[in-house]
Amino acid sequence: MFQKVKLAICGCAVLALPLQISAQKPKGATKQIEKVTRKGSELVIPYEKYVLPNGLTLVIHEDHSDPIVHVDVTYHVGSAREEVGKSGFAHFFEHMMFQGSDHVADEEHFKLVSQAGGTLNGTTNRDRTNYFETIPSNQLETALWLEADRMGFLLDAVTQKKFEIQRSTVKNERGQNYDNRPYGLVGETTARALYPYGHPYSWLTIGYIEDLNRVNVDDLKNFFLRWYGPNNATVTVGGDVNPQEVIKMAEKYFGSIPRGPEVKNRELPAVTLPQDRYVSYEDNVRFPMLRMVYPTVPVRHPDEAPLDCLAEILGSGKNSILYKNLIKTQKAVQADASHPTAELAGEFTLAVLPFPGQTLTDMEKIVRASLNEFEKTGVTDDAVTRFKAKFESGIINSLESVSGKVSRLASNQTFSGNPNDLPKEYKRYMAVTKADVMRVYNQYIKNKHAVILSVVPKGQAQAVAKADNYKPTNTDYKAPANEYAGLKYVKPQDNFDRSQRPGAGKNPVVTVPPFxxxxxxxxxxxxxxxxxxxxxxxxxxxxxxxxxxxxxxxxxxxxxxxxxxxxxxxxxxxxxxxxxxxxxxxxxxxxxxxxxxxxxxxxxxxxxxxxxxxxxxxxxxxxxxxxxxxxxxxxxxxxxxxxxxxxxPTVIADNVYNKLLYGENNIxxxxxxxxxxxxxxxxxxxxxxxxxxxxxxxxxxxxxxxxxxxxxxxxxxxxxxxWAAKPVTMPTLPLAPGIDKTKVFIVNKEKAAQSEIRIGYLALPFDATGEYYKSGLMNYTLGGNFNSRINLNLREEKGYTYGARSAYAGTELVGPFTAQAGVRANVSDSAVVEFIKEIKNFRGQGIKDDELSFLKSSVGQRDALKYETPFQKALFLNNIVKYNLAADFVKKQNEILQNITKEEINALAKKNLPLEKMSIMLVGDKALIQPGLEKLGYEIVELDTDGNPAKEATTPTAPAKTAPAEKSKKEPAKPRKSIPEIRTS
Structure with missing residues (x-):
């Protein structure tokens, strides 16, 4: 599938008038702006577009091919609207939008959508924040009620406790996805060097830890009031819907929400570099990296498409110049080119990871020589043909799901004001010529300056391509006007009771695809x-x-x-x-x-x-x-x-855990x-x-x-x-060693800021209608969904992790039950205690009535989402043929689900959660995590990164009676080409 990473910038608007929010229900009528239909086989997504009196844009796409609906609410605000010193706020706020509103309790948004058989999430990038649900079509009104409640009734539900927990969750996310991930700081380091100080692209969406520590609840409330008005939002609904009914629901739930301050787009001068800027940092990596980034053009600029084509020619696939000169010659493990773009800027990027023995200085020389080679050889007809065909297939693939179509409509409306931007985009890319590609090369790359980043292994500072010659300064920075003065929170005035959750319509008829x-x-x-x-x-x-x-x-x-x-x-x-x-x-x-x-x-x-x-x-x-x-x-x-x-660490954890599960002599x-x-x-x-x-x-x-x-x-x-057949004999694998008692295994990773935890044992093989399936139902409450006991405890209550879960993973072979998470190093022992507590309590006390009801509703209604895309259908059919399943196995699963009792669930928990015979494994800083783990009373064994014993085991003399305390308290107060997004879960 053709995908291009897109950068996103929304400049902060400078308002000339004082900010006011009307306390009155917006007057007037909803206006239909346009209706677009498809003619023949043209590449168009049919839709109707309306604007409510309060400025909310409503886009509706009717598609009855599957009994599902996708709802997307996009706010035209991302990290580019943040202030210097308050980076990461847009994403932090996205997390807060899931923490309840006046009529929706904390964590209930996730629970209600899951209970309805749907899925949901939210993402943030530099340009926008979006929230979305995919649900059975009979649950549409519930989704709109939920989204409207947090748009109009959020702030009174915001508490300091929720604020602190989500601050901790975001910091865990930064640690997991940026600070502790190899090359995780590449984007941040590049952005800081490429854009001037204070430019809305000079920091990443995740933000800086010091900024996250600095913000307070009042900052959050002001951010909501400034940017989360209906006039800065697009609600897009697509799928098995009646447009007139959607309009009525939107008017009912969103119509009374007061208009917010006006939001204006902003253009910034194009970035130019007076010289090549060399920057570097050391990372826990094996391969160094060279990354060259040239400033280019914003999204939808006429030169965007030919620059994309240039990136394909230089560094995408086996016919690219970088592949020929670096991969084929075994000088680099990886070499590629890309052209991410955004509202205000683009970045033409060349990246190389050399083999050991090659230097970054040599890599830069080869990349520059490759550019000169391209200049001499030029662009071939085949290269342009390949680029266009790849783009066309990518577009078609992106429209195979209702969520893909809705996402594209929402994005086009948000950034161009026209949901029907797809035909223009297609025409733009199909019109690219060889001359266009050479022109943009000469205009943006040839003899132009770039940010040249070296990432080198720790302790090898001398291995950079060239010594650093740039540090950002705030010499010319001028702070923008204050956008947050005089904001007031005014709740909508309604003529109905919002506390009453909408009822569901008739359950849609879901049929397994005929095969x-x-x-x-x-x-x-x-x-x-x-x-x-x-x-x-x-x-x-x-x-x-x-x-x-x-x-x-x-x-x-x-x-x-x-x-x-x-x-x-x-x-x-x-x-x-x-x-x-x-x-x-x-x-x-x-x-x-x-x-x-x-x-x-x-x-x-x-x-x-x-x-x-x-x-x-x-x-x-x-x-x-x-x-x-x-x-x-x-x-x-x-x-x-x-x-x-x-x-x-995550790969080490998985490999060592498998060795513990299967034993030395098992493949x-x-x-x-x-x-x-x-x-x-x-x-x-x-x-x-x-x-x-x-x-x-x-x-x-x-x-x-x-x-x-x-x-x-x-x-x-x-x-x-x-294809001639030949006999293939499948080997009989040895039995895995049993676990005689629970032990703790530590793999030492010095100075690791996070620990990877795996807890489990070898459990069951796959069985679509037997004990394996039923055990999966049992685990759903323990660790199988966002609202599971494990995740709510470790993420939402304690703030230890970005996410925690448990699952059975059998195939035709016996597979493991695993509970796992990546957690802050200073709470590793406490996190293990909470895992054990939740497993122990669930096994001992069993499932509650409301949890059983939630399980049956959630799993029972999600069939509507199972078979929508070709990939989903392929996986479904693959399981049928792989495991020789009966044609009606889905029907049997539903019967099992609806008839399963508390007693069956509890019996499965007692049998298939043998806490006294599980391996507990952690990859992290031993010096920091071992003292607390010793209090658990389990034997501790240290392993090396290959899973072999590193030293004699240590057996504590007495088990801990209570959970160990934390080492430290919480610190005080991306369808079409898209930016890498930060998701809520």
């Missing part, structure tokens, strides 16, 4: 369904075996995924570059990947290009070249990837990538033999979803009959 089956003579099991919503076809092959087959020769573990990587390379007739070029010109994709139990082949194609795509699929599947140069490069990359995992204890030792053992002949012995139609399932019927697709797949 067909077929069996080919060579053993391939086929299952498929016709889907006419978009002119696309998805094929999903699953060749059973995968990493599990390495049990036959564990010394070469990782061979399955390495073989899959080789199938993404050259065929007998075509080089990898030629195959990639042809696929991109078709707007198609073919990818191979190696998993624990299968090799997966994923194919996507527009219907009109299906025959040509299948011809290329035959080349890759049945006629791989297995070129020695490709193998050497991929093996080298694989070894570096494995070594790099030692810098990533499932070994990562699918393999280890340094096992991958070093693999030769090209080994890969060829693995392909010959195990890549067989006799163990292959094929799922087909798309705008083609069985009679139309099967003849096109005739090449599969040439």
């Amino acid at each position: 067909y089956r077929d069996n080919l003579p060579n053993g391939i099991k086929v299952i498929g369904t016709e889907n006419k919503e978009v002119p696309m076809v998805t094929l999903l092959f699953s060749v059973q075996g995968g990493h599990k087959l390495s049990a036959k020769d564990p010394s070469r573990a990782g061979i399955a995924s390495l073989m899959a990587a080789m199938l993404n390379e050259s065929s007998e007739k075509y080089t990898a570059e030629e195959l990639s070029s042809e696929l991109e010109k078709l707007g198609s994709s073919i990818s191979f990947s190696g998993g624990t139990e299968s090799i997966n082949v994923s194919v996507e194609s527009q219907v009109k290009n299906l025959d040509a795509t299948i011809a290329l699929l035959e080349e890759r599947m049945l006629h791989p070249r297995f070129d020695v140069a490709d193998f050497d490069r991929l093996k080298k990359q694989r070894l570096e990837q494995i070594a790099n995992q030692a810098t990533q 499932l204890a070994v990562p699918t990538l393999g280890t340094t030792a096992t991958v070093n053992n693999i030769t090209l002949d080994d890969v060829k033999k693995f392909y010959q012995d195990n890549f067989s139609p006799s163990v292959t399932n094929l799922v087909i979803v798309g705008d083609v019927n069985q009679q139309g697709i099967m003849p096109k797949l005739a090449f599969l009959n040439k």
Whole structure:
């Protein structure tokens, strides 16, 4: 799918008039602005657009293909509206919008939508904040009531306690996704150097910790009053709806909310750099990074599309110049180019991660030489054709769900004032010429200055591309006018009782997609369904075996995924570059990947290009070249990837946890990538033999979803009959060692600001209607949804984490029950205590009546959302054929759900939550976390990053009777190309 990371800027408006909010209900009538319909097969999303008297924009898209509705409320405010010294506030406020309002209790927004069988979230970027729900169509009024209540009745429900908990949650989010993630500070460091001090793009949406510590509740309230008026919002509703009913609901719930202060767009001067700005920082990474960023143009600028095309030519895919000069030559692990844009600016970005032995100085030289090479060779017709085909397929894919269509309508209205911006965008990209691409190269890149960032491993400050020569200053900064004076909170005046939750309409009729089956003579099991919503076809092959087959020769573990990587390379007739070029010109994709139990082949194609795509699929599947140069490069990359995992706490945690679960002699204890030792053992002949012995139609399932019927697709797949079957014997894996008693395992990661926690045991294999399914229902209350006991405790009550959960994860093999979270290091012991407390209480006291009712309502109604997109349909069908499920298994699941009792749930909890026989594992700073863990009374074993014992175990003499205290108290007071967004959950 074509996606482009977009930056977003909304400049702060400077108001000439004093701010006033009317206390009167807005007068006048709702006005229809336009109605757009589709003519023939044109690329248009039909909609109706209205404006309420208070300025709220309402956009409605009617689509009865599935019994679901997507509601999006977008406020034209993001981090670009923040003040210097108060960064991160837009995102912080997004969190607060989920903490209850006058008529909706704390955490009830999540609970009500989940109970209705829906999903929800919120995201923030530099330009806007949006809140959205996807729900069964009979729950539309509830969604609109919820959104209107927090738009009009938020502030009296805001408390200091809620404020502090969400401040802690946001800080955890920053730690998890930025401070403690490899290369997590790249964007922040670049933005600070690229934009002038005080520019709304000079900080990231997450904000700075010191700013989050500085803000108070009054700041939050003023932010709400300034930016969250209905006249700065677009409500977009799409799906199985009647537009006239939507209008009435919108008028009822949003119509009385007073208009807010006016919000004006702002243009800022284009950023120019007087010289190359070299900046750097040290990070806990294996590979250094070179990143060159040139300032360009805003979104929807005429030069945006040709700059996007330039980025594709320079650094996207196997036909790009950077791939040829850096990846193919084994000088870099990664090299790419991108062009994120926003309302006020864009950034043309070139990034390289060199192999060990290469310097960032050399990388900069090669990148600059590659730009000179492009200047000499120019732009080919093929390059432009590939770019346009890829863009067209990406657009079509983005419209396969109602949420995708609604999101695009909402974004277009917010930023251009025209929901129907898609045809203009399409025309803009289809009009790109070779001359356009050369022109923008000369205008924005050639001989222009850039921010050049070096990220180097800790202790290697000398490894930068060039010494730092820039630090931002506030010399020329002039603070904008105060936007927050004189704001007053005036509640809407209604003629109905908002405290009464709307009733649900009649439950929509949900039917499992009709599907067909077929069996080919060579053993391939086929299952498929016709889907006419978009002119696309998805094929999903699953060749059973995968990493599990390495049990036959564990010394070469990782061979399955390495073989899959080789199938993404050259065929007998075509080089990898030629195959990639042809696929991109078709707007198609073919990818191979190696998993624990299968090799997966994923194919996507527009219907009109299906025959040509299948011809290329035959080349890759049945006629791989297995070129020695490709193998050497991929093996080298694989070894570096494995070594790099030692810098990533989440990967360490998962790998060590698997080793604890499955034991030394089980292949499932070994990562699918393999280890340094096992991958070093693999030769090209080994890969060829693995392909010959195990890549067989006799163990292959094929799922087909798309705008083609069985009679139309099967003849096109005739090449599969040439695939000769061979017997493949699946190994019998050894029994995993039992856990005789609960122990604590620590993997030391010095100075880690967060700890990764895993608690669990090897539980059950997959069973669609048996104990596994029922145990999943049991766990839903414990840790299976946002309002679960575990998440509400650790995230919403304690503020220890950005998110905590538990789940059963069985396949055809026995899989684990795992409770997990990433938590602040200084509360690691307390977090473990809370996990144990919740599991113990649930096992001992059982489920409550209201929790059982919530479970049945939530899980029972979510079927409406299960089968909407082609990908969802493919996963559903894949499970049917993989596990040989009965055609009516969904019906049986619903019967189990509706009939399950408290006694059954409680019995499952007692049986399948054996707290006395679980492994508790943490990856974190031992010196900080071990003293508190010793108070738990469990034996403690220290492991290294490979899961091997690091020293003798320590056994405390007496268990703790109470939870250990925290080490320190809480500190006082991105469809179409989109910016990386920050989500609430």
